[in-house]
Amino acid sequence: MRSSRALLGVLAASAALAWSSGARAALRVSRDAADLAIPAGQWRVDVEVEPGALTTVLLVGEPDGLSHFAVQDARVFDALEEDGRLPRAASLIVPDGVRTLGLSLEVSSDVRLVVRRASPEPVLPRDVVELVGMPSPLVRDDGYLLERPNRYQFARPDVVAFRREGFRDTRARFRRDPIGVVDITQWDGRRPALDVGNPRHVSHDGGRDVDIAIPSTVEPSLQRDHCEKIVSPDPRRGEGHFTAVCRRGTARAFDATRLAYLVGRLAARRVLDRVFLDEEFLEPLAKAADRLARHHVIPRHAAAQLQPEGGVMMHLPWHTDHVHLRFLGPKGRAPVTALAHDVEDP
Numbered sequence: 077m078r079s080s081r082a083l084l085g086v087l088a089a090s091a092a093l094a095w096s097s098g099a100r101a102a103l104r105v106s107r108d109a110a111d112l113a114i115p116a117g118q119w120r121v122d123v124e125v126e127p128g129a130l131t132t133v134l135l136v137g138e139p140d141g142l143s144h145f146a147v148q149d150a151r152v153f154d155a156l157e158e159d160g161r162l163p164r165a166a167s168l169i170v171p172d173g174v175r176t177l178g179l180s181l182e183v184s185s186d187v188r189l190v191v192r193r194a195s196p197e198p199v200l201p202r203d204v205v206e207l208v209g210m211p212s213p214l215v216r217d218d219g220y221l222l223e224r225p226n227r228y229q230f231a232r233p234d235v236v237a238f239r240r241e242g243f244r245d246t247r248a249r250f251r252r253d254p255i256g257v258v259d260i261t262q263w264d265g266r267r268p269a270l271d272v273g274n275p276r277h278v279s280h281d282g283g284r285d286v287d288i289a290i291p292s293t294v295e296p297s298l299q300r301d302h303c304e305k306i307v308s309p310d311p312r313r314g315e316g317h318f319t320a321v322c323r324r325g326t327a328r329a330f331d332a333t334r335l336a337y338l339v340g341r342l343a344a345r346r347v348l349d350r351v352f353l354d355e356e357f358l359e360p361l362a363k364a365a366d367r368l369a370r371h372h373v374i375p376r377h378a379a380a381q382l383q384p385e386g387g388v389m390m391h392l393p394w395h396t397d398h399v400h401l402r403f404l405g406p407k408g409r410a411p412v413t414a415l416a417h418d419v420e421d422p
């Protein structure tokens with residue numbers, strides 16, 4: 077705690093010096109620094125990075141305090157629904173040859189820049205680990221794209237690694253379009269969109285629950301209904317609550333083979349706790365998994381997990397337009413709550 081406070085002081089001092097030197101002043105975050113206080117104004121921030129490392133930058137401040145934000149010096153594709161609010165997150169696997177990530181930003185009130193660097197490995201953790209942002213895809217062959225604001229896409233590093241591997245291999249095998257990554261976990265470890273008072277989920281805390289779009293035979297594979305949806309009151313949860321399921325026999329444009337391959341690869345590694353999907357899609361998925369196993373594309377034991385009695389696939393209302401993957405292992409820890417506390421504590 078003490079050393080991080082001292083570090084903050086030094087960084088804040090260098091920020092003040094830089095601020096006096098020009099309208100768009102330059103700040104620098106060195107390789108071993110994690111946190112920078114930035115006063116209101118226009119800034120260029122150079123973040124020292126390591127090629128190959130997953131780097132997450134998170135700008136924390138008043139929700140409406142952001143006027144401009146862009147990542148320079150590397151191609152970072154913003155999420156399709158990035159909404160311009162703070163916190164603003166951007167994550168990427170640093171490309172070869174890039175040593176500095178330039179951020180260009182303008183803020184109307186004081187903000188904090190939190191930087192995290194990780195090396196995601198596809199290995200389930202035994203202990204609690206810190207969450208990182210899902211990196212933007214760099215090329216189409218990465219096989220996915222980000223749909224929701226990156227601040228709602230914090231995950232355990234191993235979950236990031238497993239999913240990147242799965243998307244890349246699925247793209248390599250089928251040469252079909254990238255699959256949308258929807259909600260994971262909010263940057264503070266809680267459920268996505270709690271920060272705007274509109275949480276969309278009952279789970280999704282701790283960075284091991286991941287929503288992805290249903291792979292579609294009719295591109296693009298973004299979050300949308302793949303059946304005729306029936307919405308009705310939910311008596312179990314009481315007044316004002318609704319439930320939604322597919323009308324049986326109305327599945328459309330559902331790419332069962334691609335989903336069976338993607339989920340089957342994860343099942344083969346024995347890292348899935350549960351996969352939630354509407355009942356309408358479970359049988360075609362199970363059949364596709366069987367077919368892939370017969371052709372030795374996925375292992376038998378993986379296809380077995382995707383069968384109705386396999387213990388992994390489960391019907392859940394509202395899963396008419398996306399697939400919910402829950403990974404095994406402990407919930408992760410948020411990267412920023414401790415820092416926020418550290419700063420406010422006198």
Ligand SMILES: [Zn+2]
Nearest residue numbers: 277286287400
């Ligand atoms: Zn979900």
